[in-house]
Amino acid sequence: MANPMARSFVQALATEEVVSPLRVVQMEGLVVLKIIKHCKEFSPALVTGQLLGLDVGSVLEVTNCFPFPIREEDEEIETDGANYQLEMMRCLREVNVDNNTVGWYQSTLLGSFQTVELIETFMNYQENIRRCVCIIYDPSRSNQGVLALKALKLSDSFMDLYRSNNFTGEKLREKNLAWVDIFEEIPIKVSNSALISAFMTDLETDSPVTQCDFDRLQLSTNPFVERNMEFLIECMEDLTGEQQKFQYYYRNLSRQQAQQQAWLQKRRAENVTRKAQGEEPLPEEDPSNPIFKPLPEPSRLDSFLITNQISNYCNQINGYALFSPEILSKTCGNLFSLQMEVPSPNEPPLKKMGKTNAGADGSLQDQNGIRGARLKNRGEPSDA
Template structure:
């Protein structure tokens, strides 16, 4: 243990948000997520918050949730009991966040944000680790650590996603999620065993996966999702257009009313009467039009940019592969 703390102090000087994953966590997450893929699963991360470093040292899976209150209570019980049991074998039992699996990187949802806010209430710093089993078949370790940005959380707490507020905070869709770099640390014991167990062959499964030529199913699915998202986004845009149209119509109505009232007042003044007030709260045209929340469109935008990134990444890989095959064929 002593060693590990030393290392962490070094980190403290360098970066603000570093995450150390240690020992069986990665494999546990992968195993759980993969076994249940394509259904999505979640689990809890345990560890220590050491200064600027969040150490994730263990985790345990949640059973697949069902919409039933009794089972939900059961789930909470399960969580507590599991943590008590793990404590008995000297595992750190502080919750530091949760992990979940995703398909093709489509994790930017309102549910994720809600879960995050729930966790955030109890733990000052928490993290969400996202694993994508569909990408791991291509020889990529698709592990991501996320947190919500502070300014976004503040806005979310007040449920304030109007254009004005967003402009005030200067928050755009890029600023919702912050990705935290993951550092992996293994105990010396594990390191020794893995060196011992590593096969002598120079080629590993991961190489086979990477050199697999067919990527089209993955890209196709990605494009499908992308198109769906674009549809959603245009729906959102239409909502905004509708809002702006009704807003400008209302403003025009207000102006017209005001002019009428002013003319009336001028007439009253010449007649020596008191002017009428220039505002009439009872008139329906002064009721503010509710502005639609921008949260959805932000999330969709995030989603889309994520798909674009994935497409770019996979396409880049495919280019290298294609040129490689070409070169091999020419030999």
């Protein structure tokens, strides 16, 4: 803070011009752990916290963070929260922690974070600090072995538009802003100090499998997929609602235009007769008439956000289904051939299992019986 102050105004202006765009968010392992700890402990409640760090060229280093207490809807407590924040930052500065706010983190539920509140918070931060980032962590996905960390920022063009609060179709077209352009996802790098790296290497010898692997191989993804689909359907409904708003607007607009035309024709006819009678023509516009009042165009922000949300859910569903869009097109075409191929890779292990378990025939048969019953219970055909 003190450094830019010391520079002359001209220098400050000069540096302002060569601001390189934010390319990478570099998080310390400590920050990753702290965020995960905080978000997990309070899951499913959504929590937030502040990120501290340094802004170095095109890299934003996040070197520490601290959690916010869960907010109450109370004026008094709100000022309390501000005090807490100041106190915490003062304390952390005393132990030489980087004292610059670089953004905030928040937890989310199945990636449902694209809200107006997030944008508002972002704008608030952006007013105070030049470079700001929001880190999103999804605790629900970590049970599946995914490190669901995302660094987001609002695009500059969107922020300009948001400041003018003008989300009409014309403006959007002018700026060439599509829904994908609202949020920019910034790649995350994770760095650790050499000390911590040494500790981790020494304390944890390379194990062939980790908890992460078990989580990933968990086959019961159904509840997650279901939740995701539910959210997707809700979003679709919201989107339909938004589109109805637009239809309503366009209907009203065309009705108004028709009324205006009718009024204009009437006025012109009137003017013709007035002219014939040698009187002054009446003006062709009447601002006092309600049909000339411009109809407010509904903001497209909501529909843009919903669209973002839907695309996010789609991505997640692809993640669960373990398909990337590229291989999807191939797979769909080859679905039937795939079906034919499935039995062959499946057989060898089964045969081998029979071989190694040759001595334990009895137990195997028992299992067959159980399994057959289980399959029957599920209403599936069984050969047993």
